[in-house]
Amino acid sequence: MNTVTYNLTASAFEWKIAETKTIKARGFNKTIPGPVLKASKGDTIIVKVKNELTAPTIIHWHGVRLEASMDGTSITQQPIQPGKEFEDRFTLPDAGTFWYHSHHNETEQMEKGMYGALIVEDPADPVFDGEKIFMIDDMKLNSNGSFKTGNPVTRWVERHDGREGDTLLINGKENPVINIAGGQTERWRFINASSARYFQLYLGGRKFRIIGSDGGLMQKAEETDRVLIVPGERVDIIGGPFSEGEIIAIESLPYNRMTFVKAKRRKYATIIAGQPQPSVAVIPDSLRNIESLASTDTPVNRKVKLSVGPSLKHGIDFLVNGDVHTHDAPVEVGQLQVWEVSNTSLMDHPFHLHGFFFQVIEENGKGVENVKWKDTVNLPPRSKIRIAWMPDNRPGKWMYHCHILEHHEAGMMAHFEVVSPAQVPAISDHALACHN
Ligand SMILES: [Cu+2]
Numbered sequence: 001m002n003t004v005t006y007n008l009t010a011s012a013f014e015w016k017i018a019e020t021k022t023i024k025a026r027g028f029n030k031t032i033p034g035p036v037l038k039a040s041k042g043d044t045i046i047v048k049v050k051n052e053l054t055a056p057t058i059i060h061w062h063g064v065r066l067e068a069s070m071d072g073t074s075i076t077q078q079p080i081q082p083g084k085e086f087e088d089r090f091t092l093p094d095a096g097t098f099w100y101h102s103h104h105n106e107t108e109q110m111e112k113g114m115y116g117a118l119i120v121e122d123p124a125d126p127v128f129d130g131e132k133i134f135m136i137d138d139m140k141l142n143s144n145g146s147f148k149t150g151n152p153v154t155r156w157v158e159r160h161d162g163r164e165g166d167t168l169l170i171n172g173k174e175n176p177v178i179n180i181a182g183g184q185t186e187r188w189r190f191i192n193a194s195s196a197r198y199f200q201l202y203l204g205g206r207k208f209r210i211i212g213s214d215g216g217l218m219q220k221a222e223e224t225d226r227v228l229i230v231p232g233e234r235v236d237i238i239g240g241p242f243s244e245g246e247i248i249a250i251e252s253l254p255y256n257r258m259t260f261v262k263a264k265r266r267k268y269a270t271i272i273a274g275q276p277q278p279s280v281a282v283i284p285d286s287l288r289n290i291e292s293l294a295s296t297d298t299p300v301n302r303k304v305k306l307s308v309g310p311s312l313k314h315g316i317d318f319l320v321n322g323d324v325h326t327h328d329a330p331v332e333v334g335q336l337q338v339w340e341v342s343n344t345s346l347m348d349h350p351f352h353l354h355g356f357f358f359q360v361i362e363e364n365g366k367g368v369e370n371v372k373w374k375d376t377v378n379l380p381p382r383s384k385i386r387i388a389w390m391p392d393n394r395p396g397k398w399m400y401h402c403h404i405l406e407h408h409e410a411g412m413m414a415h416f417e418v419v420s421p422a423q424v425p426a427i428s429d430h431a432l433a434c435h436n
Contacts, residue, residue, distance in 0.1 A: 045092060101193065119133065128185055182277070
């Protein structure tokens, strides 16, 4: 177990997304995405964050099972004021593909580039010839590269659909060319960092194997020719082997999430396979054993309903259990949680739980095979899932929310507390007070 230290400086800078296109970005260490932070499972990571923006910011470590005090939301931490610094310090209990992003005024700060990858390795991971990280994003820009602000109508569409832009980015670049040697088998880690865009990965019809989800490796690989990756979500696949000269477009197939603006098939990047290199990759059939936390018979102890409702002020509000920015009841350390999460609205929502992994054990009444660890899961319109998760001994204030940033901002989120058994009565009073 080592201690690894990184410095992240948040600032405004000019960023070239293409040869002739420069934007006024916000980001970390003057790159989009910010630097890749790497550590091994069990390590302690120290990240010294300096804020050189003119606005406050705060960093959320998406997917990391850390202490509530490091979760990077304004209910657990004070935002870092301009000119100030904050030292994040936590251990990394899980290997997998994680990421960090601003959790303050996200609809602006994340849109402008304040995100990066956090990769946690495990010596027991399968052996690959290499690894690539693909951070998916899109930006809504004017022709001069400035960020579109829009008029009341487009802003209303943005509130409803979430903000999508026509500038598609992989690792901060528009339509990059990415090289891989022929014959190589790599681990490709996809992270959807966009505000609202659904990315349905497609490699020109080639079959590929999915090996990892939000919470690291899955039990066994799943073969497919496409996979939906919603905002906040991560998917690891096996990339390659390709033959020399092969050209592979990384595309997104249209996915209709019931928005006003309809999705189209779009290209994000081009992979070119070069001269072959010998492969040392060894990927076993059984990747990991994951025990189910619950069965479909385990009683539900909480219902979470995502919906929309009319709003006099905004036209539409985004709700959890009928309310905006809800306070949900506390959960007790060590008590298995089985939540029924439903979406009664007519559009999709990616549900994200902070600080804990869950398992989806049932989808629309059907049990799920090959359970995986998740922290973000899509709910199509009128769908219902059951998730199971265990609040381990990390009491404090946590939240769950829709990861379409505009929906989160418009109210589709809830705070709740994880409490030690002795704390329960006092906290219940507090939760009641919050409801009144
Ligand atoms: Cu939503």
